[in-house]
Amino acid sequence: MNKVATKNSLVVNGKKFQIEKLDYDITLLDWIRTKLNLKGTKEGCNEGDCGACSVLVIDRVSTKPRSINSCLVRLGQMMGKNIITIEGIGNTKNLNPIQKSFVRNNASQCGFCTPGFVISASTLLYSQKEINEELIHDTLSGNLCRCTGYTPIIESLKKIKNTRLLPPKFIEVGMTEKVQIGKAIYFHPKSLNELLKLLKKIKRFKFLSGGTDLNLEREVYTTSSRHLICINNIKELSEINFTKNTLKVGSTVSIEKFLEITDKKLPQIREILKRFGSPLIRNQATIGGNICTSSPIGDLSPIFLVLGTKLNTYGVNGLREISLDRFFTRYRKNVLKKTELIKNFVISMPKKDYKLFSWKFSKRFDQDISTLSIAVLVKIKNNKINDIKIAAGGVSEKPEILYGLSQLMIGETLAEGIKKGTDNLVKYVKPISDLRGTAEYRINVFKGVLRKLDISLRANKEHKSFMEII
Ligand SMILES: Cc1cc2nc3c(=O)[nH]c(=O)nc-3n(C[C@H](O)[C@H](O)[C@H](O)COP(=O)(O)OP(=O)(O)OC[C@H]3O[C@@H](n4cnc5c(N)ncnc54)[C@H](O)[C@@H]3O)c2cc1C
Ligand code: FES
Numbered sequence: 001m002n003k004v005a006t007k008n009s010l011v012v013n014g015k016k017f018q019i020e021k022l023d024y025d026i027t028l029l030d031w032i033r034t035k036l037n038l039k040g041t042k043e044g045c046n047e048g049d050c051g052a053c054s055v056l057v058i059d060r061v062s063t064k065p066r067s068i069n070s071c072l073v074r075l076g077q078m079m080g081k082n083i084i085t086i087e088g089i090g091n092t093k094n095l096n097p098i099q100k101s102f103v104r105n106n107a108s109q110c111g112f113c114t115p116g117f118v119i120s121a122s123t124l125l126y127s128q129k130e131i132n133e134e135l136i137h138d139t140l141s142g143n144l145c146r147c148t149g150y151t152p153i154i155e156s157l158k159k160i161k162n163t164r165l166l167p168p169k170f171i172e173v174g175m176t177e178k179v180q181i182g183k184a185i186y187f188h189p190k191s192l193n194e195l196l197k198l199l200k201k202i203k204r205f206k207f208l209s210g211g212t213d214l215n216l217e218r219e220v221y222t223t224s225s226r227h228l229i230c231i232n233n234i235k236e237l238s239e240i241n242f243t244k245n246t247l248k249v250g251s252t253v254s255i256e257k258f259l260e261i262t263d264k265k266l267p268q269i270r271e272i273l274k275r276f277g278s279p280l281i282r283n284q285a286t287i288g289g290n291i292c293t294s295s296p297i298g299d300l301s302p303i304f305l306v307l308g309t310k311l312n313t314y315g316v317n318g319l320r321e322i323s324l325d326r327f328f329t330r331y332r333k334n335v336l337k338k339t340e341l342i343k344n345f346v347i348s349m350p351k352k353d354y355k356l357f358s359w360k361f362s363k364r365f366d367q368d369i370s371t372l373s374i375a376v377l378v379k380i381k382n383n384k385i386n387d388i389k390i391a392a393g394g395v396s397e398k399p400e401i402l403y404g405l406s407q408l409m410i411g412e413t414l415a416e417g418i419k420k421g422t423d424n425l426v427k428y429v430k431p432i433s434d435l436r437g438t439a440e441y442r443i444n445v446f447k448g449v450l451r452k453l454d455i456s457l458r459a460n461k462e463h464k465s466f467m468e469i470i
């Protein structure tokens with residue numbers, strides 16, 4: 001590891017940059033383009049939807065390069081990290097294997113999207129996984145192209161499926177405690193102790209984790225001076241611990257990492273996690289951030305709710321344990337105090353005689369926010385519904401366990417329980433109509449879910465995509 005200790009620094013394409021006197025707060029994308037004059041990284045939507053701004057990041061924790069949307073992160077949160085832009089991947093004199101394959105297979109037309117695709121695709125060459133069509137599609141699900149129709153891009157990657165590259169080495173640039181960028185001050189505590197000292201000292205602040213939600217609130221950064229406490233370097237917040245019956249997982253664990261660690265032990269949630277944004281989003285977004293947005297359509301909430309998740313918080317008043325079903329209070333609000341954050345989640349693994357289902361409905365299959373998401377944990381005994389917990393997002397102002405509906409079905413035969421649930425659904429579920437779907441649509445989809453639950457249980461199938469036919 002190359003050691004150069006300088007605070008307030010980051011590395012781009014192997015070169016160290018120290019951040020001094022920037023007079024306005026800035027995204028990583030704008031900084032790369034305007035201050036470093038690296039124009040290969042493009043700006044499209046500026047909100048995480050198109051992938052034109054994709055870059056690779058390496059940090060102390062995950063030394064394997066991961067792709068992110070540079071439009072979604074602020075420069076102030078990237079201190080100490082190593083960034084690789086398209087200019088660091090290859091150039092016209094020295095094309096990397098993906099670029100060569102793109103040229104040979106006509107995978108670029110106007111070329112605007114190409115740097116983003118090459119960046120996302122390069123993670124394949126650093127990975128140990130077998131490169132198959134499913135992996136290629138998933139890897140590129142956050143990148144949009146309006147010219148090629150995607151086929152030549154996919155074909156060009158299939159042609160290099162046996163090529164592997166060694167990841168670039170992480171270059172250490174020392175730890176930053178705080179950095180001021182424009183009116184924003186970014187603090188970087190490394191432990192809960194350091195965090196506590198900060199919490200006692202500064203008054204108006206926001207916790208910043210991945211930033212894929214908070215950073216979209218642009219006025220936060222531009223209208224007034226702000227203190228942002230970046231929590232991703234706090235080591236106690238990234239711990240993961242499996243026991244026989246529980247999974248304890250730190251709040252700053254990324255969605256992609258969560259997908260990786262639950263892949264074998266909780267395969268029932270794989271599809272919903274795979275459909276969480278794109279790898280670009282999942283590499284940056286955290287599970288703590290997802291729950292703390294307290295969004296009615298956050299994808300993790302219904303699953304965490306049916307699994308009886310408890311969360312441990314940390315703050316100036318010490319530690320406390322809160323059951324997730326008491327966490328959300330109203331639209332995008334929760335019970336956390338201003339000086340309190342989520343330290344970790346304790347998720348109960350489903351018992352052997354229980355089956356778990358989770359389904360997400362959105363306008364597009366990939367890279368879309370849910371219209372409705374539903375999780376069900378159910379136990380069938382002697383052909384009756386012995387126990388059931390149904391939780392949903394997108395049917396009211398907060399994600400919730402539908403206790404009334406669940407209770408109604410307990411003790412009934414499967415057929416009777418599903419019928420009772422379907423017939424009485426509107427008493428327990430009162431969705432609103434919005435851009436994503438009307439209330440009537442949501443009710444109809446929910447009825448479809450109950451039917452799918454019936455079919456899956458009869459076929460004794462637990463882990464089924466909604467799209468699959470049993
Ligand atoms: C293009 C795009 C696609 C998306 N797709 C999906 C999707 O498919 N499904 C989905 O559910 N969401 C999706 N999201 C929303 C978002 O990515 C997720 O909610 C994500 O998990 C937020 O995590 P974060 O670490 O980025 O949160 P941040 O933006 O860092 O924080 C969000 C909020 O939580 C607070 N916070 C964060 N961590 C903690 C903590 N440990 N303790 C206390 N407070 C905390 C912050 O102060 C802030 O108020 C998408 C967003 C974008 C831009
Ligand atoms: S510019 Fe579209 S995802 Fe960043």
Ligand code: FES
Binds near residue numbers: 107108109110144145
């Ligand atoms: S080649 Fe034009 S947008 Fe992809």
